Amino acid sequence: MNITVLLPAGRLPLDIMNKAHEMAAKFNLGVYLSTAQNLRLINVPEENADEVKAELAALGADFKAPGKFPLPRVCVGKDHCNLGVVETEDISNKILEKFKYKTTTKPKFKIAVSGCTLCCSGVMTTDIGVVATRGGFDVYAGGKGGPHPKTARRIISGATEEEMLDAIVKLVDFHDKHTKKKQRMIKLLDHPEFPWPEAA
Ligand code: SF4
Incomplete structure (x- = not known):
């Protein structure tokens, strides 16, 4: 599965970047920079998704989800x-x-x-x-x-x-x-x- 971290104005805070790198290295994830200027972690194993999200959320990360107002x-x-x-x-x-x-x-x-x-x-x-x-x-x-x-x-x-x-x-x-x-x-x-x- 994928986890998309929303990045207002395409800005990637360093602590989020470091944590995304840490999670990607730990679980062998891919990192895709989406055309909507967000950061997507790809190939996230289902069993690790909650941990990945929780680690990023602890730094204030917000995630793509249905019904959210689109970031310009x-x-x-x-x-x-x-x-x-x-x-x-x-x-x-x-x-x-x-x-x-x-x-x-x-x-x-x-x-x-x-x-x-x-x-x-x-x-x-x-x-x-x-x-x-x-x-x-x-x-x-x-x-x-x-x-x-x-x-x-x-x-x-x-x-x-x-x-x-x-x-x-x-x-x-x-x-x-x-x-x-x-x-x-x-x-x-x-x-x-x-x-x-x-x-x-
Ligand atoms: S739209 Fe104008 S201000 Fe924006 S990056 Fe392009 S040239 Fe620069």
């Missing part, structure tokens, strides 16, 4: 890329703070944040995307990858940080209200009540 996938951001105009870890934390009350989230939507218009985190092919520009934040909705990729629709241009966060809350609420089970955001763009019927 982020580019490395302004402090580590000279093209960036915002610190993406900070934006990711603010998004997660907005949704910390949310105990269950329907699966099948993802969020991405890019520190500039080059969109290194794949914003255009993600359900909810945030792009920092010199004129504010652009918000995108309805992108998807997979075998039939679609480019997202820009729904807001030049937003303040608060407006951008509010738009994400509105999108997530809309997804909650108008889906019975898992559904990509793109299927909601043409809903008659979708709040942003036109591209911005």
Whole structure:
């Protein structure tokens, strides 16, 4: 089986990294860095899974599980890329703070944040995307990858940080209200009540 440790903003704390290494060496596990920027221990024997999780949880590790709000996938951001105009870890934390009350989230939507218009985190092919520009934040909705990729629709241009966060809350609420089970955001763009019927 696999155990996926969630890594907000793709940051891997050293104590978690050391413990993951220790567990991998002890139980002969593989380590996979997932496309969602999380750390996955693979080939975990069933009989050792509880011990592995408990050791990591003792250091504050959180694990992937159904119903959890998706961690934004982020580019490395302004402090580590000279093209960036915002610190993406900070934006990711603010998004997660907005949704910390949310105990269950329907699966099948993802969020991405890019520190500039080059969109290194794949914003255009993600359900909810945030792009920092010199004129504010652009918000995108309805992108998807997979075998039939679609480019997202820009729904807001030049937003303040608060407006951008509010738009994400509105999108997530809309997804909650108008889906019975898992559904990509793109299927909601043409809903008659979708709040942003036109591209911005
Ligand atoms: S999206 Fe922009 S800020 Fe982010 S890594 Fe790419 S070039 Fe740098």
